[in-house]
Amino acid sequence: MFIVNYIKEVLSAVRSLLVGLRRTGYYFTHHKEIITEQYPDNRDTLKMADRFKGEVVMPHDEKNEHRCTGCTACELACPNGTIKVITKFDISPEGKKKKAIDKLVYHLELCTMCNLCVVACPSDAIVMAQTFEHSVFDRASLTKILNNPDSKIMEGVE
Amino acid sequence: MWSLSSISNAIHTWLNETFNPTWAMIFEMVIVGVCVIGLFAVLGLVLVIMERKVAAWIQIRLGPNRVGPKGMFQSMADTVKLLVKEGMTPNGVDKFLFNLAPLIAMIVAMLLMAPIAFAKDFVMWDLNIGVLYVTAVSSITVIGILMAGWASNNKYSLMGAMRSGAQIVSYELSAGLSILTIIVFTGSLNISDIVLSQANGWWIFKGHFPAIVSFVIFIIAVTAETNRAPFDLAEAESELTAGFHTEYSGMKFALFFLAEYINVFIVCAIGATLFLGGWMPFHIGNWEAFNHIMDYIPSGLWFFGKTFFLIFLIMWFRWTFPRLRIDQLLNLEWKYLLPISMFNLLLATALAILGWHF
Amino acid sequence: MVEEIGNTTEGDLIINVGPQHPATHGVLHLIITLNGETIKKVEPHLGFIHRSIEKMCESLSYRQFIYVTSRMDYLSSHINNHACALTVEKGLQIEVPDRAKVIRILMDELTRIASHELWWGAMAMDLGAFTPFFHAFRERESINDIMEETCGARLTMNYIVPGGLMQDIHPNFQKRVKDFLSLYKSKIHEYDELITGNIIFQNRMKGVGYLSPEDAISFGVTGPAARGSGVSCDIRKLYPYDGYENLQFDEILETAGDSFARYMVRIREMQQSVRIIEQLIDNIPEGDFQTKTKAVLKLPKGEFYTRVETARGEFGVYIVSEGGTTPYRIKFRSPGFSNLSALDKMARGEKLGDLVAMMGTLDLVIPDIDR
């Protein structure tokens, strides 16, 4: 029957539309389902995952000592030249020459947070920090020197 | 009871006592003009913020919440932004028509405001063919859109305008037929008379089945006529970027934007007037006490409440449904809505002749 | 009429969709010849995001080149990394620990669900329904959170290295995945209510953009797009890798070949991915997450090819090694490139509005096409 089919068609179509309207109507009235994160406002409570790869940093202890031996493993592991290790020769108290880092230059603007340098580091000198607000007005300030001024290598790290 | 009509009457009397009738008339026109423009601005702001909030809540978002309390002044900020933007007229467009088109869209929206009864005895122009006037004038909208699409000298705009033309012309039919259903019951084209005829019950309740069907068809048809999703083919942004107003920016774009919202308001006002009793309070048969309490709610509130309910319905559609394709859009009109509304009109006429409605 | 299609005649409208267009989801440029609303020809023009990753990889070592592949099909970056790691392992003949294999598959399937979620939302948005996009992101967000916790990044994870994984899974991983599964199951019916069952949507999709099985094979279409035409091409079933052969899951096949069939394949595929995750999540074997590899990897002279199933289709990595520390030539067979070539065939004779639906069901990711 043409007429019956026609009416059935119209009714099932209307029903499918009403089902959709009921679902959106549910969300319209249930505001506790809202998932918006009010980002700059929730900065205080925002906690990044502890493995989050934000930028490469070099931790220093309270005596201003780091663990970097200047072996350039990170520089070799980096796919796009983000890290440059500049070494110098320290004279130890016994008068021996010892290789140490002068500067560990890190180009945040080139970094893709691939974690390969951290994995490659044999002495765990560099780690990934959880910071993520990297925007600055001057591109030059994205080039960072990871070791603190006057910092030394930690005792016993080879 | 306090009412808007007493204020308007007082102003009218005072003006006629102070000035001669010609000047009184001119002053009244100026007052009405200022009121209409003010209403336009307020409605535009309110409807935009309403749409954004409705959309946000349906989409499990918060929506605008930065400007003012709960983001209430967001649309003001938007307006300021649009006002200070450069009103560009691209090279290669038909400059006269390009700049005229948004004005036409706007003027049509303004003209449509005239015969609407906002509250008891509060109507700008109590025209005896009010409904006919609205249906006639609202079809001029398409000229503004076609003009914009053609003058833009852009293929997207032209396609959007052509789609819009086909769409508005065909959906006028079923909108007109569903309005006719109510006209058959009331026997009058005067909007005030139509409202008064619903004193003992709104047509959607009194008109039995045909009134409900024609209400549904009316809502679908006016959604299509105002180019709102799911019928927003004229500006389908995933297909035609922005359709007929692709080339517009700044205040000219804002006029189109505003005209769309005002059109939505007006068609919803017509729907509220025809089917939901306009400013007439909600009355139930013999419940005198209940009816009396309902009468205490100002008639303007009733009108705006009903209108905004219909506007909400149309927004709800927009944020739920996907868009139709152009051939499906015309199929829906010519294969479904038109036959159903014709049959419905026949049924309504039979009911009216037999006097079976309340 | 049919003869005319394909030849531009006077009165045809040529419009440019893209490189900046809301429907292309990236910088794809389509030159479309229209007759009224009917499409006569679609001509893709690529290269707006071509970074020549293949050339770049020629100067990167076998450990380093993996991270670049995340930037191709960024929605299934894990699976791309997996394919690269498999190729290097094939060359070095390393056996990966069972634990690493299982975690790799878990991550692959989570990525697949995330990719299909995004596709679902974006495709609904192409068709004019805006709400599903946000609803899809709710579920996708919890997958991204899992990724962030375990891999340290949300989209370009770089978690898979030759020989296993970069780190072990986070202690919360299993719990979070189970939470996600229960969230997903409680919301899956909404997809049906909002979009799949909707009459407007069905009319837009059914019978549109037909691709015959013969054409699908000839055009090299793979993945859900080909399975919608009834072509069995799931690499996980046909050429299993890393333990897919031990898992219970179905290859989804639809035979209609239209947009709706391709849509349904992806929707049902998400449930199969959930099934795979459920089988594995409580059965992650104990042990190492990585085998010891040499500090500098050198592939022997030869050619190595790996095929994996990404969310978009068959992804192939072809490495030609001369025995050095870097690949001599590397070729990525990206699914999107072949799938896009079938768009012209599908779109001819259809309406302009359906083009976005077809592009949606092909699930084009532009960096994947351009590489």
Add this chain to the structure above:
Amino acid sequence: MGNEEIKTKITELLAASAFDESGEWLNITVSSQDWFSFASQLRNDETLYFDHLFCLTCIDFKTNLTMVYHLSSTKFRHNIVVKSVLDITKPEIETVSSIWQTANFHEREVYEMFGVNFLNHPDLRLLILPDGWEGKNPMRKDFEDPINMIKL
């Protein structure tokens, strides 16, 4: 069908083909003149039925260019690799886009990246490179772009 059977079958079709079984799949080297007729036989032969060209690429070995075609059969699930060595000064080979339609796009890519001229190709234009690209083909080993290439 196993590798041995494919080998005997292919030797019947084309006696001049050279085999290499060191890789995962059977490698066949054909000359560029024989390629088109051989390809249509591979596609149309009922027992081989290689209907799926899943990878088409080119390798620059500095002394020659090698076209590599990875073929698979959706019916029998066997795979082969066909190679054809081209002259680096004038690389030319017949197109197979009439046999496998996917070759249309892949050959255009190889055309602009390696400069291989595909004879009888229906639409051999630039696909990825910008219009009016002049100069060398970017994926060749001797390509140098002093502005955009960063050497580490």
